Amino acid sequence: MAYDNSSDSESDGTTTPAMPVAVDPNAITTSSLTALQSDGQRKVMDIVDKLRRSGLNGIVELPQIIVCGDQSSGKSSVLEAITEIPFPRKENLCTRFATEIILRRAPSSTISITINPDKNRPQEQLAKLKSFNKSIKDFSQLPNIIEEATDAMGLGKVGAINSRAFARDVLSFEICGPDRPQLTVVDLPGLIHATNKAQTEADKELILDIVKEYMKNPRTIILAVVSAKNDFANQIILDHCKKIDEKSERTLGIVTKPDYLREGSQNELDWIELAQNKDIYFKLGWHMLRNRADNEMKFSFAQRNEAEELFFSKGRYADIPRDSVGIDSLRERLSKLLLNHLINELPSLKQEMITKLQVTKDDIEKLGEKRTTISEQRMMLMKISMNINDVLKSAVKGYYENSFFGAIDMDAEVDSTENVRRFRAVIQHLNIKFADDMRLRGHKYAVGMGPGDDDTDKADEEKAKQELAKVAELELTGKGIASSLPKPKSLTRQEAIAWVQKVLERSRGFELPGNFNPMLISQLFWEQSQPWEDIASEHINKVALICKDFVYMVLQHTAPDEFQGRLAGLSVDAALTQALTTCKDELRKIIADKRRHPMTYNHYFTTTLQKQRQRKRQKITKDATEKSKMQMHYSGSYHTHYDPITLESAMANAFEQNMDKFSSEEALDNQRAYYKDELKYFVNAVAKQVIERHLVEPLPDIILSPLVVASLTDKEIEFVAAEPPDITQQRAFLDNRKAMLEKGLDTFREAMGGLRR
Numbered sequence: 001m002a003y004d005n006s007s008d009s010e011s012d013g014t015t016t017p018a019m020p021v022a023v024d025p026n027a028i029t030t031s032s033l034t035a036l037q038s039d040g041q042r043k044v045m046d047i048v049d050k051l052r053r054s055g056l057n058g059i060v061e062l063p064q065i066i067v068c069g070d071q072s073s074g075k076s077s078v079l080e081a082i083t084e085i086p087f088p089r090k091e092n093l094c095t096r097f098a099t100e101i102i103l104r105r106a107p108s109s110t111i112s113i114t115i116n117p118d119k120n121r122p123q124e125q126l127a128k129l130k131s132f133n134k135s136i137k138d139f140s141q142l143p144n145i146i147e148e149a150t151d152a153m154g155l156g157k158v159g160a161i162n163s164r165a166f167a168r169d170v171l172s173f174e175i176c177g178p179d180r181p182q183l184t185v186v187d188l189p190g191l192i193h194a195t196n197k198a199q200t201e202a203d204k205e206l207i208l209d210i211v212k213e214y215m216k217n218p219r220t221i222i223l224a225v226v227s228a229k230n231d232f233a234n235q236i237i238l239d240h241c242k243k244i245d246e247k248s249e250r251t252l253g254i255v256t257k258p259d260y261l262r263e264g265s266q267n268e269l270d271w272i273e274l275a276q277n278k279d280i281y282f283k284l285g286w287h288m289l290r291n292r293a294d295n296e297m298k299f300s301f302a303q304r305n306e307a308e309e310l311f312f313s314k315g316r317y318a319d320i321p322r323d324s325v326g327i328d329s330l331r332e333r334l335s336k337l338l339l340n341h342l343i344n345e346l347p348s349l350k351q352e353m354i355t356k357l358q359v360t361k362d363d364i365e366k367l368g369e370k371r372t373t374i375s376e377q378r379m380m381l382m383k384i385s386m387n388i389n390d391v392l393k394s395a396v397k398g399y400y401e402n403s404f405f406g407a408i409d410m411d412a413e414v415d416s417t418e419n420v421r422r423f424r425a426v427i428q429h430l431n432i433k434f435a436d437d438m439r440l441r442g443h444k445y446a447v448g449m450g451p452g453d454d455d456t457d458k459a460d461e462e463k464a465k466q467e468l469a470k471v472a473e474l475e476l477t478g479k480g481i482a483s484s485l486p487k488p489k490s491l492t493r494q495e496a497i498a499w500v501q502k503v504l505e506r507s508r509g510f511e512l513p514g515n516f517n518p519m520l521i522s523q524l525f526w527e528q529s530q531p532w533e534d535i536a537s538e539h540i541n542k543v544a545l546i547c548k549d550f551v552y553m554v555l556q557h558t559a560p561d562e563f564q565g566r567l568a569g570l571s572v573d574a575a576l577t578q579a580l581t582t583c584k585d586e587l588r589k590i591i592a593d594k595r596r597h598p599m600t601y602n603h604y605f606t607t608t609l610q611k612q613r614q615r616k617r618q619k620i621t622k623d624a625t626e627k628s629k630m631q632m633h634y635s636g637s638y639h640t641h642y643d644p645i646t647l648e649s650a651m652a653n654a655f656e657q658n659m660d661k662f663s664s665e666e667a668l669d670n671q672r673a674y675y676k677d678e679l680k681y682f683v684n685a686v687a688k689q690v691i692e693r694h695l696v697e698p699l700p701d702i703i704l705s706p707l708v709v710a711s712l713t714d715k716e717i718e719f720v721a722a723e724p725p726d727i728t729q730q731r732a733f734l735d736n737r738k739a740m741l742e743k744g745l746d747t748f749r750e751a752m753g754g755l756r757r
Helices: 029-036 038-053 075-082 123-128 141-152 200-215 237-244 266-275 303-309 316-317 327-366 376-395 423-441 455-477 493-505 518-528 534-558 563-594 603-628 644-653 659-696 706-711 714-721 723-756
Strands: 063-067 098-105 110-117 133-136 172-179 181-185 220-227 251-256 286-288 445-447 489-491 627-634 639-642
Touching: 029 627, 038 327, 038 723, 063 075, 063 200, 063 659, 075 098, 075 181, 075 220, 075 251, 075 327, 110 141, 133 141, 133 445, 141 493, 200 220, 200 237, 220 237, 220 327, 220 659, 237 706, 251 327, 266 286, 286 327, 303 327, 316 563, 327 723, 376 534, 376 706, 376 714, 423 455, 423 534, 423 659, 489 493, 493 518, 493 659, 518 659, 534 563, 534 659, 563 659, 603 627, 603 644
Parallel strands: 063 181, 063 220, 098 172, 220 251, 251 286, 445 489
Antiparallel strands: 098 181, 110 133, 110 172, 627 639
């Protein structure tokens, strides 16, 4: 509450302040106070009053009057004169916190005092200050209540050790009675000019912040109080009014203590011209009041008003228009001012409430569904699960109708992050690339063409060389991603035969010359297919990463942010890890099958061998025929003949005499035919049995499917879906805010309807 040394006698500190007398809170001391009770104003103020009682004062800026000024300017005396409520005074003390005076019409008379704590206080202090609620029967009890409030705010005595001079808390007086006007006025601490031991630089800044915060409310009427005891050019409240109320539309200047001016002086004339709005212009104008003199402190409000009226009837003051001097005319001005101000502000106030209600609803929607019980939490997880399941099934099947899949990025790679949502397309792309890697890099040795190879084989070999060369060039220039996969070592046909012969010699059994041990094919195939496991493992790892990235994108799309990490830790990561483990187990089984003795029942193997042998025989025959070809001249022209002896000799010479070399050639051809056959099987087995069976196809069933959610325990459900305390608190805050705004709008509509009637 306000302790103010702003009365006429307070500034010199020479008189002993009078103690307040008991006053009936219902007793309206002067008839002039009814000027604040016009029918129109009461109806409009009823609207604001009901909105304030709905709790909207902290949500929207409600219209109000504030009394502000420099220290010792007489603010509290002005407030007292307007409201005719006798506030207690103590010498050399000032307003230490904002004081809100709420006057309300009510059938019964009550006086209640509460504290609206600074929102930045710790929770414990907030609760303590909010619990401060006092009721009194008459104003003589005010001093004790104010002392209690001061202690509750932790201010202590001024100048005492560890005491604080000012607080951001607001002391609220609600004074109700059948004859009380509908009015809310806020008395603010006085602005400090100079600091001292009791009022520091920090206190000076704090008070300025508090005052400016109130003044910035566009629905606030500012009563700027200046004391005639000091030059108005030095009173800093006027500077802040000019800066904040730039158009001077909301400020009414109040001049106090004109009785301190020397009669007939230039100084008196300057103040009168100011009060006539000739110096500092305010759209609402100026008003001049005379506070109680030192010897008038026990005057009743009626006596105070009579003394003021007598003062302004003499000298230069008699020439000032009567609507600009005295408390009676000030109340009339305030009555009209309030009525017009409120009527002008009500449409924008209603629109602000509508806007803030929609923003509040949007904020509530962003929080997601309420989930305080296990049932609510499980239901929410089930909804998320169904959405995830729907997206995963569509992705696995390649149906991209869901909004999750979005647009295609034509400039990005198929398996890039930008396109990974097209999951089936990415998997197909990687499988095709895997098949290409197996074709280009799967063999340890790239064997040159032999007599059994046809034009297709030659074309394939040439194409493979070009593709590998292109990849190497891209890697070298930095335009391609360097691969850790092995590259085949090139061998000529003769070098390959020599390699086979070395293996043959070290794998010989009881087989007859010209034949080879069946294990030879195994040894050759195992060595030639060494890169298969590395290539397949890298392919599996790539697909597993794609699966993880894709699943996390689905999670981000379908689950609230706070769910994602918990769902990943509880279920998703474990499911993906298990899928990768079973995937690698399946690959190990296929690799183990490959390490067994070669086995095939595909006629492609024998067909390939027969075609190779046939082409070899055709080449031998062709070469021998070419050697036996002769040109003979008769009958006047040359004719081609074939010498049968030469042909027979050439055919005989085509047989390989070296038994090991012959066996090596046969084994090489057998190995190459088997390799081609087995390569096709291995590529398909990895794509189908490993990738599809364990990584891709199971995703809808293992990643938070409804069955998975149904199997979660209550503790697991709570771990994932329980609403964090801050969200619960925020939801409660927003729900309360929403309820108050909705109630306020209902109240607004009802009251406006009554106003029109």
